[in-house]
Amino acid sequence: MGKIRYNQHENWSEMRRRGRNPNPILVEGKHEAIISEDVWESVQQLMKRKSSISPRTFNGEYLLTGLICCPKCGAAMVASRTKSKQKNGEHVIRMYYSCGNFRSKGSSVCSANSIRKQDAEDYVIKRLKQVLSEEKILQSIINKMNETLKNRTQPLQQELSHITGQVEQIEVKKKRYLELYEHGQFEKTFFLDGCRSFKLNLINSIPKSPSLNLNSGKITLHSSHMSEYIL
Incomplete structure (x- = not known):
């Protein structure tokens, strides 16, 4: 210019x-x-x-994205849409789940293996209703969830138990220290230095991360709750 x-x-x-x-x-x-x-x-x-950002053509959700797999290559199925024009000029958008490998890498890797979004979701919801209506199956799922929860929290529970033991030992020593001071076996300055040392040890024993404040909750199943799981 x-x-x-x-x-x-x-x-x-x-x-x-x-x-x-x-x-x-x-x-x-x-x-x-x-x-x-x-x-x-x-x-x-x-x-x-x-x-400028184009307006979204679909504001819904693909509930099964990443949860269902391609029957050919095993990759996760992802959202897919096609748009066609009818004879009357109206545009129709059809929604599918398609192979993620096909969508990202092309036909040299896999095929589309598309399934209609509504058909897939209706089938999965129907099967979930059937599974959740069987108390034995639902109880088996809950047991597995509790086992997973236990395995995840066990290391933290052990660390919390160790820290609790350290704190209790410090409290016992502090109490004994106070008794000796009251009987005149320590000078005041020596006693105050000891108290500061106990306080420092106590602070160092408590983790800064709040992740150790665990609740030992467990998932349980009651027959009165069965209706809550049936969609």
Whole structure:
């Protein structure tokens, strides 16, 4: 365009390049323009159009994304949509679950193996209703969940038990220390130094992470709750 910009940034010492000046000084230069002003304006309009975000064509959810697998390669099935135009001019969007490998890597890796979204979700919900209506099956699921919960929390429970033991030992020593001081076997300064030492040991024994505040809750099943699981 043959122009020169000055004062493009503000508060450079603190903001650096983030401190963009919305109104820089623009003056005509003496050098030859690289592009014409018409080309510059056309490019700016094109960039502005491309920077806009297209509206979403679907606001629902694909409930089974990543949960069902391709029957051919075993990859996770992902959301897929097709758009077609009917004879009356109306556009129809059909939703599917398709092979993730096919969607990302193409037909050289796998096939689409698409299944209609509604058909897949209806089938899974129907099977869930059947499973959850059987108390034995539901109890087996709950037992597995409790076992998983136990395995995850056991290391933390052991650490918590160890810390509790350390705290109890410190409390016993502190009580004994106080008894000796009351019987005149310690000087005051020596006693205060000891108290500070106990306090420091107590602080170091307690973890800073709140993850050790565990609840030993367990999932249970009651017949009165069965209706809550049936969709």
